[in-house]
Amino acid sequence: GAGVSQSPSNKVTEKGKDVELRCDPISGHTALYWYRQSLGQGLEFLIYFQGNSAPDKSGLPSDRFSAERTGGSVSTLTIQRTQQEDSAVYLCASSLGSGASDYGYTFGSGTRLTVV
């Protein structure tokens, strides 16, 4: 597609439920990133996928968070047993080639997650 597409745009879930957030990157972009944006905290890196390489999971805050990328394209971020502190905007970005260093990222509009 023309841009990075994220769905749903808003999600309200009950504490303890699992949620799945979807990201569809720009066609041909080999790198995909997930960030979390909490009020007043800026953007927190979560996970990075590059081609067929093992993902960089160093930013995932707990083992309740996981992500996968199928066929080098669409990615799903899963949060299990959601907690109120998981409430945030989850942003996905993609990049051409191996790096933000060369090209910068293109961001989606995000998924606003509210845990009640």
Next chain:
Amino acid sequence: AQSVTQPDIHITVSEGASLELRCNYSYGATPYLFWYVQSPGQGLQLLLKYFSGDTLVQGIKGFEAEFKRSQSSFNLRKPSVHWSDAAEYFCAVAPSGYSTLTFGKGTMLLVSP
């Protein structure tokens, strides 16, 4: 590890006045530097980036930024602010050859009439 500091959480500027948003980074070598803007309910849009060469870089929407190695700074400027510039601005850094950006906490720009 690299870090980015944006000292100003909020800035209010009158429409037509000049703007400077501050960004300081912590990194041993010359990093790759970026400024992004986020309008309400939107994702982040790249304004400009610096990799090497001329330390004054031009971006979209009339913005520019200057890299100053001696001050570890990469401040964003605009000579005349428009009401549509009201948004949140993020500075980001990546070490050369590495992909993951580290972002500052952002500066919210308010534009008064």
